[in-house]
Amino acid sequence: MKKVFNCNTHLSVDLKTRLSDDRSMKIGKNYVGVLRRDVVCEEFHYEEHFTFTEVRPLTACKRNPHFYVGKYITVTCRPDGSLHLNFKELPADMRVERYALGVYNEICMALGGRGFAGLVK
Numbered sequence: 680m681k682k683v684f685n686c687n688t689h690l691s692v693d694l695k696t697r698l699s700d701d702r703s704m705k706i707g708k709n710y711v712g713v714l715r716r717d718v719v720c721e722e723f724h725y726e727e728h729f730t731f732t733e734v735r736p737l738t739a740c741k742r743n744p745h746f747y748v749g750k751y752i753t754v755t756c757r758p759d760g761s762l763h764l765n766f767k768e769l770p771a772d773m774r775v776e777r778y779a780l781g782v783y784n785e786i787c788m789a790l791g792g793r794g795f796a797g798l799v800k
Contacts (some may be wrong), residue, residue, distance in 0.1 A: 693728035699735050747789035751781040754789045762790075 683715065696704060712733040718726075746762055747754040753765045764786070769778050 689727065689729075693726070695728065695730045697730070701732045747785070747787070749777065749785035752785050752789070754778040754786075 688752050698704065699712070701708075709789060710733050712731055715730045717728050717730055718728070743755040743757055743763075745753055746756045751767055753767065756761060766774070766782065771774070
């Protein structure tokens with residue numbers, strides 16, 4: 680699928696830049712940020728200008744932070760707020776029923792419910 684861009688040209692505009700590291704924009708350097716269109720319209724005076732604010736990349740924080748870390752599962756939180764279950768490997772000496780019960784108990788603990796440990800022995 681080919682991506683189509685809407686090409687527009689704004690002539691004679693003022694551009695205010697808010698950069699985090701550079702004093703002025705460098706030639707050929709790409710900047711990541713937000714471009715906002717500001718329109719000042721007075722009675723007979725129409726002025727159009729834009730403001731570009733550079734955004735620093737968020738590399739210092741984890742991409743999907745841990746919400747809960749247990750023996751059998753890890754629950755991570757996605758940027759949209761949804762929770763995702765990540766199952767750890769089944770130990771070689773453990774029965775599947777015991778593992779499933781441990782997963783159930785940890786899901787209940789992670790999400791605020793109570794587990795029922797006496798179900799399978």
